[in-house]
Amino acid sequence: MVGVLEGFLVIGVVVAVGYVLGRGRLLGDQGSKVLARTAFFVATPALLFTTLSHSDVGAVLSSGLVVTAVTSTVACLLFVPLALLRRRPAGEVVVGSMASGYVNAGNLGIPIATYVLGDSAAVAPVLLFQLAILTPLFTTLMDVLPGDGRGERPGWVRVAFAPLRNPIAIATAAGLTVSATGVVLPEPVTAPIELLADLAVPAMLLAFGISLHGARRPGTGETAVSVWTAVAIKNVAHPVIAWAFAAVVLGLTGPALLAAVVLAALPTAQNVFGYAVRYDRAVPLARDVALASTVVAVPVLLVIAALLA
Numbered sequence: 001m002v003g004v005l006e007g008f009l010v011i012g013v014v015v016a017v018g019y020v021l022g023r024g025r026l027l028g029d030q031g032s033k034v035l036a037r038t039a040f041f042v043a044t045p046a047l048l049f050t051t052l053s054h055s056d057v058g059a060v061l062s063s064g065l066v067v068t069a070v071t072s073t074v075a076c077l078l079f080v081p082l083a084l085l086r087r088r089p090a091g092e093v094v095v096g097s098m099a100s101g102y103v104n105a106g107n108l109g110i111p112i113a114t115y116v117l118g119d120s121a122a123v124a125p126v127l128l129f130q131l132a133i134l135t136p137l138f139t140t141l142m143d144v145l146p147g148d149g150r151g152e153r154p155g156w157v158r159v160a161f162a163p164l165r166n167p168i169a170i171a172t173a174a175g176l177t178v179s180a181t182g183v184v185l186p187e188p189v190t191a192p193i194e195l196l197a198d199l200a201v202p203a204m205l206l207a208f209g210i211s212l213h214g215a216r217r218p219g220t221g222e223t224a225v226s227v228w229t230a231v232a233i234k235n236v237a238h239p240v241i242a243w244a245f246a247a248v249v250l251g252l253t254g255p256a257l258l259a260a261v262v263l264a265a266l267p268t269a270q271n272v273f274g275y276a277v278r279y280d281r282a283v284p285l286a287r288d289v290a291l292a293s294t295v296v297a298v299p300v301l302l303v304i305a306a307l308l309a
Helices: 002-023 031-053 063-085 090-101 105-117 120-144 156-160 167-181 187-197 200-212 224-249 254-264 270-279 283-308
Strands: none
Touching: 002 031, 002 105, 002 200, 031 105, 031 120, 031 167, 031 187, 031 200, 063 090, 063 120, 063 224, 063 254, 090 120, 090 224, 090 270, 090 283, 105 120, 105 200, 105 254, 105 283, 120 167, 120 254, 120 270, 224 254, 224 283, 254 283, 270 283
């Protein structure tokens, strides 16, 4: 329990430093974007490749992937009937559904897995499922829905192969390939990758802290009910479903159960906001759920750690 609290303290301090940087505008108006893009395109792929290349492929493609696939799907589906009963627009239904089950595995999942679970590879099944299944599914739905989307409509082939253009997906596949084949890379190759990997966690946390400065209060206006419905599903229902499925159905205990529930309790990914902006569908909903679920996730994760650690 002490180790878990120390992990959250480390994360909180670095996020607070990022907030101070944002408040003082020490990195300029684009500081958060630059750090986030550096983490996404360079450091995080390096971290995932380094971690997965030394991991057991069977461990990645086992119970963790099953728990993620089942519980994320259920969480996403829970939002749909609730929104349809309120006769919300189709775009809001799709975005709210995605926000209810698509976790922030990239920006927050990796540091939390590193410091709380002690293994950044624990987030790999979540990344695999989201990048390979949820992302193309939801972006396709947003692309083909009639109505308010005004962005350029990409072709089906481009949508279907979207994960292949994602550096995190590419690094994940490359790391798993190296692990599965048993290839030993020379040190001149691995050394710079490991150096870049060390940048991933601090860059992501600093970028997140900077983004908190000046953020508006979420959950107001026309989409308020949808916002808090998605937050309730994401922060409460999703981890409860994960605990029930992992413990009762699969019989997981100890660190495996803790990992399943912690990863399910992660807040909504900022990717959802990016997709909403890209297709011009329910942008305020995506933004507010991402912020509110992140704030609510802190006490939820602490409670989970206290109960299961």
